[in-house]
Amino acid sequence: MxxxxxxxxxxxxxxxxxxxxxxxxxxxxxxxxxxxxxxxRYLEEKGELFLQLSNHKMDELETMIHEHPVDPGERLTGLDATGNILFDTYDSSLHGQRSDRPEIKAVLKNQTLGRSLRPSDTLKKSCFILRFQ
Known part of the structure; x- marks a missing residue:
């Protein structure tokens, strides 16, 4: 038993x-x-605020971001309509095209928002990536 x-x-x-x-x-x-x-939601609201304050003009956005840096751990990359890098807050020498990235593909297909959780080649760690149109 x-x-x-x-x-x-x-x-x-x-x-x-x-x-x-x-x-x-x-x-x-x-x-x-x-x-x-x-x-x-936080990044969407912050991104929309940046875009509204810059009147959706990339040169004004870049100037504003350099005057008021983003929080540590956040990164902003400005891209043109075809996915070419205009500026980057992490690496100012970064250039090239990013149209093969999933979040960029979504926006290039006329979606208002593209999201991706993937490893960043530049930062060498997993990142949550959000792309606005």
Missing amino acids: DKKNRTLYFGWFILLLLVFSIGWFFMGKFYDQQVLSQQS
């Missing part, structure tokens, strides 16, 4: 451990989704 109870307790322990692990996994996914959603 003692061996039977130990086996039963061990079975319940494994079941509870499994339920706890699955719950923890889904809570982590939900938390990540909420953080990304909040960050997305």
Whole structure:
């Protein structure tokens, strides 16, 4: 009888451990989704404010951003209508075209907003990227 109870307790322990692990996994996914959603809304509002203050003119936007730098951990890259880099707040020598990026492709297809969570080649870390039209 003692061996039977130990086996039963061990079975319940494994079941509870499994339920706890699955719950923890889904809570982590939900938390990540909420953080990304909040960050997305924040960056959308901030980007729209920058665009409104600059009257949607890239040269005015670049001047304004240099006068009022973005927060640490944030980066702004100005692109023309075809995806060519006009300016970048992280690396001023950055140039070339970025039309192959998923967030740029979305905007070039006339969507108002392009989003992507992917590794940044420049920063060498995973970044949440938002692109406005």
